[in-house]
Each structure stands twice: as C-alpha cells, then as structure tokens.
Amino acid sequence: MASFLQNRQVNRRELEIDGVPANEFKPRKNEVKGGVIFYHGWSSNKENQTFRASTIASFGFRVLVPDAINHGSRGEIDYDTEESLRQNFFPTVIQSVLEANSLLNYLREKINGGFLAVAGHSMGGFTAGGVFVHYPKIATQINVNGSCAWLETRNLLVDKPGSFADKVNIQGIDYELKKFDPYYNLDNLDERPLLLLHGEQDTSVPLAGQKIFYQAALSRYQNHPGRLNLITYDNLNHYYTTGMLAETIEWLFKVYQNRK
Numbered sequence: 001m002a003s004f005l006q007n008r009q010v011n012r013r014e015l016e017i018d019g020v021p022a023n024e025f026k027p028r029k030n031e032v033k034g035g036v037i038f039y040h041g042w043s044s045n046k047e048n049q050t051f052r053a054s055t056i057a058s059f060g061f062r063v064l065v066p067d068a069i070n071h072g073s074r075g076e077i078d079y080d081t082e083e084s085l086r087q088n089f090f091p092t093v094i095q096s097v098l099e100a101n102s103l104l105n106y107l108r109e110k111i112n113g114g115f116l117a118v119a120g121h122s123m124g125g126f127t128a129g130g131v132f133v134h135y136p137k138i139a140t141q142i143n144v145n146g147s148c149a150w151l152e153t154r155n156l157l158v159d160k161p162g163s164f165a166d167k168v169n170i171q172g173i174d175y176e177l178k179k180f181d182p183y184y185n186l187d188n189l190d191e192r193p194l195l196l197l198h199g200e201q202d203t204s205v206p207l208a209g210q211k212i213f214y215q216a217a218l219s220r221y222q223n224h225p226g227r228l229n230l231i232t233y234d235n236l237n238h239y240y241t242t243g244m245l246a247e248t249i250e251w252l253f254k255v256y257q258n259r260k
Contacts, residue, residue, distance in 0.1 A: 007054035018102040021073045022046060022066040025057035033060045033256045034114035034139070035107030037131070039096060040065065041122030042089065043079035045072030052245055059249050062111055064103055068127070069095050082158070090150070091168045093123060094175050097130040104135060115139035115259055117252060121240045122146055122205060130180045133188040140193040140255045142248045144240050145205055148182035148196070148217075153209030183213050189220050193227040193258075195251045197244045199236030207232060 011026045023046045026032070036056060040049050046065040053063040069092055070077045078084045104116060117140045120128035125146010132141040147153040151166070167176045178184045196214060198207045214230045221228040231247060 007058050009058040010054045012050070012054065017066075017106050018099070020066050020099050020103065022064050022103070023050070023053065025053045025063040025065070027057050027060050027062070030058070030060035032062050032111055032114055034117060034252070035062045035064065035111040036117045036119060036252070037100065037103055037107065037128075038063055038065045039118070039120030039124030039127040039131075040068065040071070041120075041124050042085075042092075043071070044122075044124075047072065052240070055245060056249055056252070059253070061117075061252060062107065062114075064107055066096070066099070066103060068092050068123070086158075089123065090177060091170055093126045093130060093150075094168055094177075094180055095170055096127045097134060097180055098170070100131040100135060104138070108137075115255065117141065117255070119248060120144065120146055122238065125205070126150060129182040132192070132194070133182045133185040134180070136188065136190060138192070139259065140195070140251070142195045142197070142251055143210075144197045144244055144248070145199060145202055145238055147205055147209045147213065149209050149213035150177060150181040150183065152183060152212045153205060156206050156209055183216060186217055186220050189217060191221055191224045191227055193251070193255050194229070195247070196230040197233075197247055198230070199233045199238060201235055202238045204238035 009028055011028055013024050015024055038049055038053050046067045049065045053065050057063045067074045116138045118128040118131050118138055119142040121144040125143040128141050128143055129148035132138055167174050196210055198210050200207055217228055
C-alpha cells in the first residue's frame with residue numbers, strides 16, 4: 001500500500017519512542033475512543049500500513065504503527081530464505097514484545113482514559129498475540145492471518161521443527177519462546193475480547209495453527225464466550241482484505257461500547 005495515501009480526517013506524523021520509530025495516526029475531529037498499536041508483517045514496514053492505520057484512526061482511534069527491527073527505517077535483511085527466517089523471525093517478534101511497554105505507556109498518556117488495543121497482520125499477528133498476553137491492561141486484540149500458537153504453527157511450516165531454536169538471544173539475554181507464546185499463556189487472557197481473522201487457504205501462516213489456539217482458548221472464555229471469535233474466509237490466501245479491515249473496526253467499536 002502506498003505510503004503517500006492521506007486521509008483528510010486524520011493527522012499523521014512520524015515519531016520515535018524510546019528508540020522505536022513509528023507513525024502515529026490521530027483523528028482530527030472524532031472523539032478519541034482508544035489507542036491501537038498495529039504491527040506489520042514480515043518484510044513489510046510501518047509505511048505500508050498507512051491506509052489501514054489511517055482508516056482505523058478515521059473512526060476515532062489513535063493508532064501507532066512501529067517499525068520492527070530489521071524492517072523499514074530499522075534496516076533490511078534477506079526475507080526470502082528459510083535460513084533468514086529461522087535466524088530472525090522470532091527474535092524480531094520477541095524484540096517487538098519487549099518494546100511494547102514504552103509504546104503502550106505513550107498511548108495511555110494520549111487517550112485520556114480510553115482503552116488500549118493491539119492488532120497485527122501476519123508476523124504482526126504473532127507479535128500482537130505475545131503483547132496481549134503479557135500486558136493485562138490491553139483491552140482487546142485483533143489478529144489477522146497471524147498465530148497465537150507460535151510453536152505449533154512453526155511445526156506446521158518447516159520440515160524439521162528442531163532447526164528452529166526454542167529460545168532466542170537478544171542483546172546477550174536468552175528468552176524462552178514458551179514464555180512469550182500465547183498458547184502457553186492462556187491464563188493471561190483473562191476473558192479479554194479477542195478477534196481472530198484468517199484466510200482458509202493461507203499458505204504462509206496456516207489456519208490450522210490458529211485453530212489449535214482457538215480450541216485451547218475456548219475453555220478460558222466459558223463465562224463470556226462471545227468475547228472470543230474466530231472468523232475464517234473461504235478461498236482466501238494470506239491477504240488482509242477490506243472486509244477484514246471492516247471487521248477490525250467493527251470489533252473495536254464493539255469493545256468500546258461494551259466498556260462505556
């Protein structure tokens with residue numbers, strides 16, 4: 001998506017929060033209902049999310065889109081080989097989870113008591129899932145063609161799952177994937193609203209992985225089953241459609257109304 005697309009209902013600016021470059025989208029006239037961090041996918045960047053983020057913002061949400069490490073203004077790597085994916089995918093995701101606290105604090109100061117949400121597409125969905133289970137003050141998550149069962153999805157994607165380490169090292173510190181993987185942190189969901197959108201023919205991030213998480217999470221939503229929703233799309237591969245964007249915005253409105 002072209003970064004030059006501008007929505008006249010939204011103010012857009014570039015900023016940096018504790019070393020993390022991001023684009024911020026703020027509605028010009030609407031009451032700010034809440035703040036949203038939107039995470040981009042593997043090989044993408046914050047600029048490519050301009051249309052999505054500005055559309056969400058035009059409905060009254062303050063949206064922050066950060067660049068992940070090795071993406072956009074934070075540099076580039078070879079995104080196309082399995083070796084690069086093996087070495088860089090989960091370190092990128094976990095680094096984004098570690099950086100989320102500063103972004104959330106920034107948004108919390110700006111939204112005047114509104115609610116906080118996280119959303120993401122593809123790798124951004126992995127990231128949003130990890131952020132959601134580790135920051136209990138986030139009201140809701142929208143996960144598009146991503147996975148909240150990291151290790152299960154990894155095992156579906158590679159012939160030799162053992163070739164991917166179960167821990168990553170970031171700046172000299174080892175992090176166990178299970179400590180960040182939402183599938184292994186179901187108790188942290190706390191029945192908070194969670195929307196999963198996924199193409200049934202997704203060849204990049206198989207729907208089967210997200211279904212594994214969904215089935216496991218159902219037991220944590222017995223008191224409020226309507227807060228957990230999986231919507232699948234016939235014949236859709238790894239794309240974020242306008243219909244999915246509409247579902248994203250409708251879900252944010254639903255959570256906003258239920259919290260008033």
